[in-house]
Amino acid sequence: MLRLLIADDEKDARDKTVRCIDKLQNGFTVVGTASDGYEAYQQICTLRPDIVLIDIAMPGLSGLDVIKRVKKEALPAVFIIISSYQEFSYARDALRLEVEDYLLKPFLPADVCNAVYKAAKHLELLRLLPALQSDPSPAPQNLSIAQRMKSPLTYPFEQEKMLLDLLRFDGDPPRIDKTMEDFIHSVRENNALPGAAVDCYAILYVELCRLIADFQMEIGDVPPPAAAAEGEAYSDALEFYLKELCRQINLRLRGQSASSAFLSAAARYVKSCYRQELTLGEVAAHVGVSPAYLSTQFHQVMGIRFVDYIHKVRIENAKQIIAAQPYLKGYEVGDLVGYQSAKYFYQKFNDVTGVTFNQYRGQFLSDS
Secondary structure (H helix, E strand, O other): OEEEEEEOOOHHHHHHHHHHHHHOOOOEEEEEEEOOHHHHHHHHHHHOOOEEEEEOOOOOOOHHHHHHHHHHOOOOOEEEEEEOHHHHHHHHHHHHOOOOEEEEOOOOHHHHHHHHHHHHHHHHHHHHOHHHOOOOOOOHHHOOHHHHOOOOOOOOHHHHHHHHHHHHHHOOHHHHHHHHHHHHHHHHHHOOOOOHHHHHHHHHHHHHHHHHHHOOOOOOOOOOOOOOOOHHHHHHHHHHHHHHHHHHHHHHHHOOOHHHHHHHHHHHHHHHHOOOOOOHHHHHHHHOOOHHHHHHHHHHHHOOOHHHHHHHHHHHHHHHHHHHOOOOOHHHHHHHOOOOOHHHHHHHHHHHHOOOHHHHHHOOOOOO
């Protein structure tokens, strides 16, 4: 559980940020809030949060002053700064103080979630991958991960999510390869700082390792590359390694035999027909196995019950519709993704996302 502290002199802004964090559900907890710089500094020293969201302009100590004090005392906190457009020059100063990210007011809940998620990824990487650290050296390519993480990264969260979903639920090799290429392209296009691409690849490696552990797989055919003298060469080696690792994971999950191929076919059928009424028997007949066997194997191999997978696919599509057309009513969105009952749609939306339909839609509606 990662511990968060929120420091902002505007109560409405603090409350809004707390609500945004609450939407993240598991893995995060707000341990305290502060309304001025002195209170923020004291709470950081006392509560030792993992992540601090802090406004630049606060009475007493400014957000920058708080960060300087914490850095000087080497307290283990990651900072996300909050500023207005008028304070952007200060935001640049904060980035020089090696903060994790910054949010410009007014921000959407999704902005807060992405910033916190990014900070959490970096913390997780530092905790789980000490073996990837290189020998600290003044040369940029030899900086340790802990040192390189002080540089801002642009991490392709959407491509990562798509890749992991494809590995878990789809298994189509061309789509997996294409998504991996999109991930690499995004990393290369948006990260010019030395070592930044390597850090992005290391973050993805953590997620792939978690997937391997979730399915209790043994992947020993593709050894990770040794750190190379040149940063670009090491980055290329990691790209090749991650592509091969994804292929090996997909082979382990799906195999090339009929005993597992039907699961991919079942998942693809659900994705193409989720708008209509689906039953276990119908999908089992489509892929040529008994309903009981499909149910058991799907849960065992895919890590999710078949009926829950149907709801997951429908709700993920509902989220896309809401983002594109936030003024649609709940029953209209539900009908578009296969729910005839609005009440049941609201219930499943809450079950899958952890927030209500109106809470999720609210982040896409204008404040007016």
